[in-house]
Amino acid sequence: MPIHEKSLIRPENIISHENLEIDGIDVSGHWSTFIKPRVVTDYNEDTEEEIAALPGGEFIHRCWQCGSCTNSCTVNALDPEFNPRYWIYLARLGMEDELLRDKDRIWQCVSCNKCTYSCPRDVNPEGVMKAMSHWLELKGHTPTSPSMQFDEEFSGQVFETGRIEEGRIIRGFFKRTGQNLMQDWLVELVKRLIRGLPVKLLMTMGLANIFRPRTRGWGPAREAIEEYVAERKMADRKALGLDEPGIAEQESEQ
Amino acid sequence: MSKPVLVIGGGPAGLAAAHALASVGRNVTLIEKEDRLGGAPILSGYAKLVPSGEWAKDAIGGMVGRVEGNGLVDVRLNTTVKAFDGTPGAFSAILSDESKIDAGAAVLCTGFTHFDPVNKPEWGFGTFQDVVTTTQVEQMISSGNGVRCPSDGRKPKRVAILLCVGSRDRQIGREWCSKVCCTVSSNLGMEIREELPDTHVYIYYMDIRTFGLYEDLYYWRSQEEFKIKYIKSRIAKVTSDGERLIVKGEDTLVKRPISIPFDLVVHAIGMDPNVDNLLLSSVFDVELEGHQFLKRASTYDSMAGTSRPGVFVAGAATGPETIDDSIAQGQAAAMAVLSILSQAAAE
Ligand SMILES: Cc1cc2nc3c(=O)[nH]c(=O)nc-3n(C[C@H](O)[C@H](O)[C@H](O)COP(=O)(O)OP(=O)(O)OC[C@H]3O[C@@H](n4cnc5c(N)ncnc54)[C@H](O)[C@@H]3O)c2cc1C
Ligand code: SF4
Ligand code: SF4
Ligand code: SF4
Numbered sequence: 371m372p373i374h375e376k377s378l379i380r381p382e383n384i385i386s387h388e389n390l391e392i393d394g395i396d397v398s399g400h401w402s403t404f405i406k407p408r409v410v411t412d413y414n415e416d417t418e419e420e421i422a423a424l425p426g427g428e429f430i431h432r433c434w435q436c437g438s439c440t441n442s443c444t445v446n447a448l449d450p451e452f453n454p455r456y457w458i459y460l461a462r463l464g465m466e467d468e469l470l471r472d473k474d475r476i477w478q479c480v481s482c483n484k485c486t487y488s489c490p491r492d493v494n495p496e497g498v499m500k501a502m503s504h505w506l507e508l509k510g511h512t513p514t515s516p517s518m519q520f521d522e523e524f525s526g527q528v529f530e531t532g533r534i535e536e537g538r539i540i541r542g543f544f545k546r547t548g549q550n551l552m553q554d555w556l557v558e559l560v561k562r563l564i565r566g567l568p569v570k571l572l573m574t575m576g577l578a579n580i581f582r583p584r585t586r587g588w589g590p591a592r593e594a595i596e597e598y599v600a601e602r603k604m605a606d607r608k609a610l611g612l613d614e615p616g617i618a619e620q621e622s623e624q
Numbered sequence: 625m626s627k628p629v630l631v632i633g634g635g636p637a638g639l640a641a642a643h644a645l646a647s648v649g650r651n652v653t654l655i656e657k658e659d660r661l662g663g664a665p666i667l668s669g670y671a672k673l674v675p676s677g678e679w680a681k682d683a684i685g686g687m688v689g690r691v692e693g694n695g696l697v698d699v700r701l702n703t704t705v706k707a708f709d710g711t712p713g714a715f716s717a718i719l720s721d722e723s724k725i726d727a728g729a730a731v732l733c734t735g736f737t738h739f740d741p742v743n744k745p746e747w748g749f750g751t752f753q754d755v756v757t758t759t760q761v762e763q764m765i766s767s768g769n770g771v772r773c774p775s776d777g778r779k780p781k782r783v784a785i786l787l788c789v790g791s792r793d794r795q796i797g798r799e800w801c802s803k804v805c806c807t808v809s810s811n812l813g814m815e816i817r818e819e820l821p822d823t824h825v826y827i828y829y830m831d832i833r834t835f836g837l838y839e840d841l842y843y844w845r846s847q848e849e850f851k852i853k854y855i856k857s858r859i860a861k862v863t864s865d866g867e868r869l870i871v872k873g874e875d876t877l878v879k880r881p882i883s884i885p886f887d888l889v890v891h892a893i894g895m896d897p898n899v900d901n902l903l904l905s906s907v908f909d910v911e912l913e914g915h916q917f918l919k920r921a922s923t924y925d926s927m928a929g930t931s932r933p934g935v936f937v938a939g940a941a942t943g944p945e946t947i948d949d950s951i952a953q954g955q956a957a958a959m960a961v962l963s964i965l966s967q968a969a970a971e
Contacts (some may be wrong), residue, residue: 408876410882415824418851430842431851435877459877462853468878491844 414464423609426497439485439495477503532585635663637939638733638953639687642845646696671765712934732735736940739790750861780887793892802894803944810846830885840935
C-alpha cells in the first residue's frame with residue numbers, strides 16, 4: 371500500500387525504491403514508498419515467566435489491560451509513549467522484539483507507585499516495571515541504568531558498614547557513571563554548605579569521610595546480607611537461564 | 625384423579641418442572657425425543673459444570689434418577705407431540721406413537737440446539753481435524769480420554785479458544801449473546817491446564833461476559849491461578865501450514881495483524897434456537913420471539929407463560945440460559961401450572 375503520512379510509521383518499516391517500474395509505468399520516488407506489514411507470528415511463552423520470576427514481577431499475569439496504570443502514570447504525562455500497560459501486554463504474550471524497541475524508555479519509571487494504587491487487579495505495575503528493567507539489564511539489552519548504579523553504590527555502603535555517608539555515595543556514583551566530580555553545581559553546593567553549617571557538624575562529616583565509622587558488631591549482619599544478595603542474584607539469573615548454558619541449549623535443540 | 629401435566633423435554637428445565645410437580649402429588653407425563661433424559665449436559669457429555677464444579681453425569685444424572693424413580697412421572701422416551709388441542713385444564717395430545725393423552729397443562733422445556741460451526745467455514749471447522757468445539761472438549765474430558773488433537777492423538781502444546789462462534793454475529797443471523805460460553809470456556813481452559821500443565825491456553829475474545837459471580841471465580845481465577853491468556857481480537861481465519869493450525873486475525877490491543885501457530889483450536893459454540901421451534905410453534909400454537917426462541921409472556925403478570933394460556937415455557941427454550949436458571953424456571957413453571965390448575969378446578 372503506498373503511503374503519504376510517513377511520520378506515523380516507524381522508519382524501519384518504510385520501504386521505498388529509488389527506481390521502480392510496475393507494468394511499464396514508472397512509479398519511482400514518492401509513489402514507490404510502502405509500509406512493511408508487521409505481523410506477530412509467534413508468542414514466546416518464556417518471557418512472562420522470566421519477568422514473573424524477578425522480584426516485583428510476580429503478579430504480571432493478572433493484568434487485564436484496563437489501562438489504569440498508564441492513565442495514572444507520572445512519566446506518561448510527560449511522555450505519551452511511556453506506556454506500562456502496553457509493555458505488560460508485550461511481556462505477557464512474549465512479543466520481545468516490540469518490547470526491545472522501548473528498552474530505553476522502560477527504565478525511566480520513577481517508582482512513584484501511582485499505578486500500583488490505581489490497578490484494580492493488584493498487579494503491582496511498579497514492581498513489574500522494575501522487574502522488566504531488571505530483565506532487560508540481565509539479558510544484556512540495556513546497560514546498568516544510572517538509578518541502578520546509584521542503588522548499588524548506596525546499598526553497597528550500607529551492606530559494608532551498616533551506614534551511609536553522603537559525600538562518599540556521591541563520589542562513588544559519579545565514578546561509576548564516569549562523571550566529573552568538579553561539576554559547577556556541586557562545587558557551589560559544597561561551598562554553601564561550608565558557609566551555612568555549624569563548624570562542629572562539618573568536622574564530624576569530614577572525620578566520617580576519612581575514618582569511615584562502622585556500626586558496631588556489623589560483621590555478622592554484613593555476612594548474612596551478602597549471602598542473601600548473592601543467592602537472590604543467582605536465582606534471578608537462573609530464572610532467565612543465564613548461568614546454565616547447558617540447559618538452555620538442550621531446550622532449544624528440542 | 626386429576627389429569628397429568630405434560631412436560632415436553634427432559635433437560636434440566638423439564639426435569640426440575642417434573643420433579644416439582646410430582647413432589648406436590650401431581651401426575652406428570654414427560655415427553656423426551658431422545659433415548660435418554662438429561663438434556664444437553666447428558667446428551668452432549670459435558671464435563672464439570674459451571675458453577676458447582678460437579679460432573680454433569682453426577683449433578684444432572686441425579687436429577688434424572690430422581691424423576692425416573694418417581695411413580696407419579698410417566699417418562700416417554702423417543703417420543704414427540706404430533707398434535708395438541710383444548711383449553712386450560714382440558715387439553716389433549718396425540719404423541720408420535722399415535723397414543724392419545726389428556727393433560728391439564730403443558731410445559732415446553734425443549735431447550736436449544738448447539739450452533740454448528742460449519743456455518744463459519746473461515747474458522748476451519750470441518751476442514752481441519754484439530755479444529756473442535758467446546759462440546760467436543762467437554763467430551764474429551766468427561767470420557768476420561770483427556771484433551772488430545774483428533775488428527776494424531778498428540779497432547780496439544782498450545783490451545784486457542786475462539787469465543788462467540790455462532791453468537792453476536794449478524795452475518796449469520798445470530799444477534800444474541802449465548803451467555804454461558806465465556807464462563808464455560810474459562811472453565812474448560814482451567815480443566816485443560818489441570819490435565820496438561822505444560823499446555824498454554826489462549827482465549828480470543830471480543831468482550832468477556834463472565835457475568836455476576838463468575839467474574840472472580842472464572843475470569844480472574846483462570847488468569848491468576850491457571851495463567852490463561854486472554855487476547856482481545858477478532859479472528860479472521862484459521863488455516864494450516866501443513867503441520868500446525870495458524871490462527872490469523874488482528875490483536876486489537878497492539879493494533880497488529882497476528883498469525884500464530886496452534887495445535888488445537890476450540891470453537892466456543894453458541895446456543896441456537898431449537899431446530900424444532902417452528903414445528904413446536906405450530907403444534908402448540910405458541911408464538912416465537914424475534915430470534916426464533918419460544919416467546920415468553922410478560923413476566924410481570926404470568927410467570928413462565930407463553931402466548932397461549934395453559935401452555936408454559938422454561939429454560940433455554942426461551943433463549944440462552946444457564947443450567948441453574950433453567951432449573952429455577954422449570955420450578956417457576958410448575959408453580960404457574962399449579963395455580964392455573966387450581967383455578968380450573970374451582971370453576
Ligand atoms: C458447551 C456448553 C457447555 C455448557 N456448560 C454449562 C455449564 O457448565 N453450566 C451451565 O449452567 N450451563 C451450561 N451450558 C448451558 C446448558 O447447556 C443449558 O443451560 C441447559 O442445557 C438448558 O437446559 P434446558 O433443559 O432448558 O434445555 P436442554 O438441555 O437443551 O434440554 C432440552 C431437552 O428437550 C428435548 N427436546 C428438544 N426438542 C424436543 C421435542 N420437540 N420433543 C421432545 N423433546 C424435545 C431435548 O432432547 C433435550 O433433552 C452449556 C452449554 C454449552 C453449549
Ligand atoms: S511507578 Fe512508574 S509506571 Fe507506575 S505510575 Fe509511577 S512512573 Fe508510572
Ligand atoms: S492497571 Fe493493572 S490491570 Fe490495568 S492495565 Fe495496568 S497493570 Fe493491567
Ligand atoms: S457469553 Fe461470551 S462467548 Fe458467549 S456469546 Fe456471549 S460474549 Fe460471546
